[in-house]
Amino acid sequence: MDIRTVGVIGAGTMGNGIAHVFAKSGYNVVLADVDQRFVDRALETISRNLEREVAKNKLTAEQREQALARITGTTDRKRLAECDFVVEAASERFEIKAELFRDLDAMCRPEVLLTSNTSSISITKLAAATGRPDKVIGMHFFNPVPVMKLVEVIRGLATSNETFATAKALAEKLEKTPVEVNDAPGFVSNRVLMPLLNEAMYAVMEGVATPEAVDEVFKLGMAHPMGPLFAVPATIRQQPLGPASVTGTSLALIPTEVSTSTKSPALGWGLLRSFTPTNTLSVGK
Numbered sequence: 001m002d003i004r005t006v007g008v009i010g011a012g013t014m015g016n017g018i019a020h021v022f023a024k025s026g027y028n029v030v031l032a033d034v035d036q037r038f039v040d041r042a043l044e045t046i047s048r049n050l051e052r053e054v055a056k057n058k059l060t061a062e063q064r065e066q067a068l069a070r071i072t073g074t075t076d077r078k079r080l081a082e083c084d085f086v087v088e089a090a091s092e093r094f095e096i097k098a099e100l101f102r103d104l105d106a107m108c109r110p111e112v113l114l115t116s117n118t119s120s121i122s123i124t125k126l127a128a129a130t131g132r133p134d135k136v137i138g139m140h141f142f143n144p145v146p147v148m149k150l151v152e153v154i155r156g157l158a159t160s161n162e163t164f165a166t167a168k169a170l171a172e173k174l175e176k177t178p179v180e181v182n183d184a185p186g187f188v189s190n191r192v193l194m195p196l197l198n199e200a201m202y203a204v205m206e207g208v209a210t211p212e213a214v215d216e217v218f219k220l221g222m223a224h225p226m227g228p229l230f231a232v233p234a235t236i237r238q239q240p241l242g243p244a245s246v247t248g249t250s251l252a253l254i255p256t257e258v259s260t261s262t263k264s265p266a267l268g269w270g271l272l273r274s275f276t277p278t279n280t281l282s283v284g285k
Helices: 013-024 036-055 061-069 077-082 094-107 123-127 161-173 189-205 211-221 267-274
Strands: 005-009 028-032 071-074 085-088 113-116 136-141 150-155 177-182
Touching (some): 036 071, 094 113, 150 161
Parallel strands (some): 113 136
């Protein structure tokens, strides 16, 4: 399949990062969101991040300008009908994503693959909202997208081998490392990470160790580059950690039977999503 124009629906942190790497890799990009403010903010972010890459000699100024010229921002969702491949990067709510997939299915050509950047929602369920479940797949990029190499490529129950092969090859063209994952709650990354974060926070809450000590154990004992609580700012570290002090929703999408040791399905994800370690990861590092 000849893919020249890629649609990205959702211009937030993940959406603008995905648009960035596609444009940088030579694809034309249609970046869509519901409000022009979000589109403008995304384009400014992409421009700034590309400039950082120029400053680090990872791109030339000319390559930066070429990449920016390949991106078209829009609030008109119908513009996605011209795309050869679409990545959905909207809010992590099934109802929102399912509606988008129904609309994309109606407007895109029959051969176009529809992908989701979801980190936890079932690809099989999203595919069921369309008339092309064999052409629906997950491509879970990681933040910040221009820096992080991993893409979880998630097969739904009906995803065809051809669809998987196309998504895998596309990830490789973006200079990412695709890892094949079957559809399951939390996939691999969040299925393993969320219980880990919960237990790390309970270790602090129960007085087993300080956040710094928990992180040191993982860095020095498990060879992790950072500890599980590194994302939590110092102001939060100084407060008691517990169910009453943290709220969250996305971990609730992972059924409790996945890990019987997960004490509170709200704890881990609330901290993780609220406090991203943007102070240490920057584009072009």
